[in-house]
Amino acid sequence: xxxxxxxxxxxxxxxxxxxxxxxxxxxxxxxxxxxxxxxxxxxxxxxxxxxxxxxxxxxxxxxxxxxxxxxxxxxxxxxxxxxxxxxxxxxxxxxxxxxxxxxxxxxxxxxxxxxxxxxxxxxxxxxxxxxxxxxxxxxxxxxxxxxxxxxxxxxxxxxxxxxxxxxxxxxxxxxxxxxxxxxxxxxxxxxxxxxxxxxxxxxxxxxxxxxxxxxxx
Numbered sequence: 001x002x003x004x005x006x007x008x009x010x011x012x013x014x015x016x017x018x019x020x021x022x023x024x025x026x027x028x029x030x031x032x033x034x035x036x037x038x039x040x041x042x043x044x045x046x047x048x049x050x051x052x053x054x055x056x057x058x059x060x061x062x063x064x065x066x067x068x069x070x071x072x073x074x075x076x077x078x079x080x081x082x083x084x085x086x087x088x089x090x091x092x093x094x095x096x097x098x099x100x101x102x103x104x105x106x107x108x109x110x111x112x113x114x115x116x117x118x119x120x121x122x123x124x125x126x127x128x129x130x131x132x133x134x135x136x137x138x139x140x141x142x143x144x145x146x147x148x149x150x151x152x153x154x155x156x157x158x159x160x161x162x163x164x165x166x167x168x169x170x171x172x173x174x175x176x177x178x179x180x181x182x183x184x185x186x187x188x189x190x191x192x193x194x195x196x197x198x199x200x201x202x203x204x205x206x207x208x209x210x211x212x213x214x215x216x217x
């Protein structure tokens with residue numbers, strides 16, 4: 001992955017924006033539901049695909065309260081009331097560890113004096129619960145949480161909110177995300193957007209942009 005794959009910047013970038021889940025933090029509802037389904041992965045996958053869907057969860061990331069979400073879904077699927085409530089009541093069990101290799105890249109950027117920010121689709125209710133578990137979140141100059149502003153990626157308004165709030169120039173700002181749709185949207189607003197394909201590839205791309213030293217072969 002080189003700068004030519006997303007268009008060369010007009011100048012050396014001076015800020016980097018990270019997505020959180022899937023890039024720096026391992027989050028997965030399966031960590032919780034494997035316990036609740038007693039190892040029946042097929043039943044678990046059906047439940048996650050058909051009941052507590054990603055689309056349902058995204059509404060919490062957009063600002064809907066968890067009480068509203070659980071109540072609405074329980075009315076539709078009363079036979080799953082307990083499993084639905086667990087998504088809220090045992091949400092901390094969906095959290096995994098920090099993704100160490102990416103945190104190491106973040107640490108290098110911090111050591112190099114690069115301005116660091118985060119932009120994440122995350123519920124305003126659950127992010128404060130998660131934040132103390134990951135001390136590296138304090139390294140960011142600013143964090144935009146979708147649930148707090150009521151706009152989720154890939155809506156271009158949330159990228160513009162980030163840029164305006166922190167006085168960032170899009171053409172000098174790198175954005176990193178594991179979602180192709182989110183990467184495309186960032187490019188549409190003029191950011192240097194990198195698809196996250198692992199820490200090694202990320203470090204190489206950041207070195208190509210002049211933000212880090214060349215990777216050691």
